[in-house]
Amino acid sequence: MDEIEGGILSAIPPTALSLNLTRAAIRMEHSHTWRIDKSNEVDDLVICLEGRGHYLIDGEPRIMEPGDAMLILRGQHFVGWNEGRETYLGVAQHFTLDIYGRHNLIAQMDLQPKLRLTRWALLEPLVRHYRQSVPPSSVTLGQHHLFMVLLIAFIEDAFIGWRDHATYQPEGADAIDLAVMKAATMISANPLDPEIATRAVDASPYNRDYFLREFQKRVTRTPRKYQELKRMERAMHFLEAGLSVAAAATEVGYSDPYYFSRMFKRTLGLSPRDHLNKVRQSRDGGLMQLDEPEQALALADGLAANQ
Incomplete structure (x- = not known):
């Protein structure tokens, strides 16, 4: 795999x-x-x-x-x-x-x-x-x-x-940029942990509401929506490796494959089966999955869902 x-x-x-x-x-x-x-x-x-x-x-x-x-x-x-x-x-x-x-x-x-x-x-x-x-x-x-x-x-x-105490103390935009980056990497590395988004936000030295706004401004998603994106990206790999929709759903923490499929489409803009059809098309010389226009559409859908 x-x-x-x-x-x-x-x-x-x-x-x-x-x-x-x-x-x-x-x-x-x-x-x-x-x-x-x-x-x-x-x-x-x-x-x-x-x-x-x-x-x-x-x-x-x-x-x-x-x-x-x-x-x-x-x-x-x-x-x-x-x-x-x-x-x-x-x-x-x-x-x-x-x-x-x-x-x-x-x-x-x-x-x-x-x-x-x-x-x-x-x-x-x-x-x-x-x-x-x-x-x-x-x-x-x-x-x-x-x-x-x-x-x-x-x-x-x-x-x-x-490290809790870095070798330098950034200020202003540098400081919030680094805090958001650390939170995003924590989530990206552990997207199947149900509490990881909360822990990543709590680890920030900033007021929670302020940090949530700054995170969404830089990442274009809330921490929980970003975690869901990373879960679905893992699911894409499992699907492309040959797992069924139900098996891929289980791998990323969903017991209900139908609910998983709805969340997959809501997050990425297409269903698991449509994603696999795109992969097959690309293997046969068609367009790659989520080429530029589709990526722009999926991003717009994601932004709308976060409002």
Whole structure:
């Protein structure tokens, strides 16, 4: 079955993120004599392909094995070495990831610092291609885009929660933009949780009525309507993967497939069966489901339903 969308970054507009690769990628190929002792001024994502690497990150031991990814935060002191005879092979990339062009997004998150990537079977060829294709002394557009895929995969696996006390205190529009973004990502990541919209709103530092207005202004839906949209987007994936309407309804929390179908049409502008017909048409060379005019109509219907 296809991967289901809805990770922690899925609600963030692409234009809100600014990724900067601050140096050429490091093609790690370390023998048993390798040792490093330093700290970086930027964040560093390390992914192991072969062998084993040993690290002390601010005194905390970590061992990297194939499929493992590790984030070394800017300013952290780290020591690395290879104890075995097998070459320690992988890739490391120095980067910054800013939100709205000004603030460090990584610093807003509590992230598990080291883990095995859950989609390693899919990601390993990408990591190998990244390592083999990047130039030794420059940064390319393709490298930039591919690293964003790898970084998002790590963040999706490593995300624990948003930090209550950020490293900066935004003001004005920046502050409410960030609060809405956090609420939207909470909802997007957990759309099947019946209380997630309430918890996302309650987590905001703003007056509830004010925050609801600002959320709807930026997202064009109330938090509950946005949650329903994300539930239906998951249902679309289940339908396209071959599940029946009743089975897809059950997967997204509806016991009554007829009520699910009404909500699906109300949210997306077409019934589940009409959606599948559009998918079949696109596979046979017809229009893709929800092309521009239909998207505009569905958006207008959604806006009207929110009034």
